[in-house]
Amino acid sequence: MFSEAIPSQIELVDPVVCRAMKVLTEHGCVDGQCTAAELSLREALANAILHGNKAQPRKRVKLECFDDTDGGLLLVVRDQGQGFDPAAVRDPTQPENIFRAGGRGIYLIRHFMDEVEYRNGGRELRMRKRK
Numbered sequence: 001m002f003s004e005a006i007p008s009q010i011e012l013v014d015p016v017v018c019r020a021m022k023v024l025t026e027h028g029c030v031d032g033q034c035t036a037a038e039l040s041l042r043e044a045l046a047n048a049i050l051h052g053n054k055a056q057p058r059k060r061v062k063l064e065c066f067d068d069t070d071g072g073l074l075l076v077v078r079d080q081g082q083g084f085d086p087a088a089v090r091d092p093t094q095p096e097n098i099f100r101a102g103g104r105g106i107y108l109i110r111h112f113m114d115e116v117e118y119r120n121g122g123r124e125l126r127m128r129k130r131k
Contacts, residue, residue, distance in 0.1 A: 001027055002065040008053035008079075013045045020065055027067065033129050036112035037073055043105035044077040044125050052079030052123065072114070072130040083121030 002023040006012045021029075021038050029037065045061060053059035059080040066074040092103040110116050115128035 001067055003063070005060045005062040007057040008049045008055050008059045008061055009057050010046060010049055010055065013042060013049065016045065016063060017041050020063060024065060024073065028071075029073065030131060033073060033131060036129050037075060037127075040109045040112050040127055040129075041075060041077070043109050044075070044127065047105050048077050048079035048081070048125075051084070052081030054081065068128060068130070070130055072128055075113075075127045075129075077125045077127075078120070079123050081123060083123045086118045086122055 002020050004016055004019065006016050017038060020041060021034065024037060025034060041063070045063065048061040049055055053061060061080075062076075062078045064076040066076075068074045086106065089103045089106050090097045090100065092098070092100070092107050097103065109125075109127060112129075113127040114130050115126075117126045118124065119126065
């Protein structure tokens with residue numbers, strides 16, 4: 001449905017998300033589904049650029065969007081970084097983590113998407129949103 005690879009530059013997040021959302025909307029993305037997908041894509045791409053690829057423009061981030069078998073969406077974001085352990089990311093809603101940086105994007109993605117799976121040592125994020 002949609003596929004694009006971009007250099008790891010944070011200013012490219014908005015344009016690629018806008019292009020992806022246009023295609024998703026044309027393919028029947030429904031209101032709540034579109035909102036969740038857009039927010040999750042922004043967070044996932046920003047994380048891949050800033051944390052995965054360390055904002056090194058020669059490294060690329062790839063976004064792929066697919067129609068899922070149940071009429072939902074499958075969104076995949078891949079980076080070329082060192083990877084990470086998602087289980088080691090602290091829960092930003094816990095009192096001891098409220099003022100710590102980090103973890104909020106992952107928290108939002110997990111909250112807005114129906115399924116979230118990290119693969120390839122944390123370098124690939126697969127997100128599903130059902131209709």
